[in-house]
Amino acid sequence: MARRRYWLMKSEPDVFGWDDLLACPDRTECWDGVRNYQARNLLRDEIRVGDGVLFYHSRTKEPSVVGTARVVRNGYPDPTQFDPKEKYYDPKSDPENPRWFAVDVQAERPMKTTLSLKEMRAMPELEGMCLLRKGMRLSVQPVEPEQWKVIAGPGKLGPKL
């Protein structure tokens, strides 16, 4: 069994945020709509059931990590790419060889107190973190175990949902 790995996923609370995830059946939702090849590769090849996810709110007043989630389904073809009614419809994607992938995530625990981007920038332990690097706009990105521990380690999280 491979070691559990960690990721950070960005969401825009105006579109779909933590509260929306909690409102889903089983607190589980398909993480779809990712249209970036680098992120796609992670979703398709790297992210596995059981991995930990930092749930991050972007494009909001105080961009922050708000909770943790767990991957509950490995990468599979993103259904929205084949639906012409979908915003994320991609007519160039061949169903025989899908271009875009999604995973399912389940909300696990809220942060005891949300951790803002500003606060993270001020933490020397998080230096070099993907999220904090200039120009890093990946909506799905890796988190090192040490970084996970600092952000979501003992005492940082609220009760299991």
Place this chain on the structure above:
DNA sequence: GCCAACGTTGGC
């Protein structure tokens, strides 16, 4: 295969 134009992301 270069690169200008265009679109998107996301902090501020």
Place this chain on the structure above:
DNA sequence: GCCAACGTTGGC
């Protein structure tokens, strides 16, 4: 809402 930093597209 602005705009810098990227990524993608498409003409050549």
